[in-house]
Amino acid sequence: MSTSYFTDREYGALPAISETIGERVWGALHALMDMRIGNGAFGYRFTEQCPDGKGPCGCDQQAFGRFLQAEVPWVEWPLRCDELPETPVVLDLLEFCAKAVGEPILGSYHSYYGHHHLTWDRAAGLASFVADVNLLFQRNGIAFKLDDDGRAKRILPQPVAQALGWQMFDTGETELDRLLDYARSRFLSPKLDDRRDATEKLWDAFERMKTLEPGSDKRAQADALLDRAAAPGTRMRAALADEAKELTSIGNSLRIRHSEVTQEVIDQSVQLDWLFVRMFGFLRLLLLSSGRSTNPTSAGERR
Incomplete structure (x- = not known):
């Protein structure tokens, strides 16, 4: 699927000159992370186990939050879309998420608990996360990007x-x-x-x-x-x-x-x-x- 929009194709992309992640982009990033918590993508690192012992079934949100607060101590958990962290902290947060993400692959369905058992495709999940973050940055003229390994880089003039x-x-x-x-x-x-x-x-x-x-x-x-x-x-x-x-x-x-x-x-x-x-x-x-x-x-x- 193409990630370019009409205005990009016709008028060119916004110049990547802003070094501040504002409320609009933060709100979208918050939603992006929330969606991946919900679909179990961060279970690649923070795995929730099926209570019946039948294997992984999602993301352990408690473990995710505790590790996040220890590795990126300037953020509060749970994250709030109406509380904007400083830009370097947001970049640390994105790197933390990049280390944890994988594309969830649905396995057998456990009808009693209403969940699927999961495995993860690390490469696909990381690539998807990086692409989604970089699209938000590019569309808003943010002078940062995540590289293929999920590390934040500055886009130089x-x-x-x-x-x-x-x-x-x-x-x-x-x-x-x-x-x-x-x-x-x-x-x-x-x-x-x-x-x-x-x-x-x-x-x-x-x-x-x-x-x-x-x-x-x-x-x-x-x-x-x-x-x-x-x-x-x-x-x-x-x-x-x-x-x-x-x-x-x-x-x-x-x-x-x-x-x-x-x-x-x-x-x-x-x-x-x-x-x-x-x-x-x-x-x-x-x-x-x-x-x-x-x-x-x-x-x-x-x-």
Whole structure:
């Protein structure tokens, strides 16, 4: 069955730019989970047994609720459609459900208790749950999705996705590779705090790169690195020097590398995106110019 609607086909899907799950989407997600509790889909992990000992017959709602409150302690059980959790908590809840879901397969009918005995198709149940959640997100412009394993991922803005798609971290310096790989993977997280952490590691990588070239001190080493990116005395070389100074100043004045009370907190996702892409692009130029990475290819080109 097609999951696209007329407006998607004729006018295009809503851009995935909202990082807040609002009441309308929460209400639908609540119904989605409630339906799967009712049909026994979550019995794949939380199995209710037939009182006559004839096998599984549904979802043990008490066990589901107790484990949910322990694994996602910021939610109240039973869930209420009129009480909207914070977006990161909703994403945790969806991951919890994804780990528990399977497609219920009806077996023999137990007439005395009025239920069927069940088995579960894990792959089909997970795929169906992921598809239903992602359709709700897509139709409402939510910048998150569940991957095939049921883990919540952020849908990156296109410029960020293009920047992070490069395979470029084989610098010959183990710690620098680690910082760059950590920053890129961490920045994919739905959580703003994780992306702040990724931005800090990217600035740490910048500071480390300044010391890779030969030189009598850090200033001389940094100048030597910039000289490999543009010829000394050119306007481009001057522009790169200005950019390096500005990025260093940003890292020291905003709460990126330091946590003094004078540092300003970056509290908007779009601001972090801009800063991360700006620094990432600068580091990519320096890596390529200094011969510390081959000219990268995108994921699509590699295929």
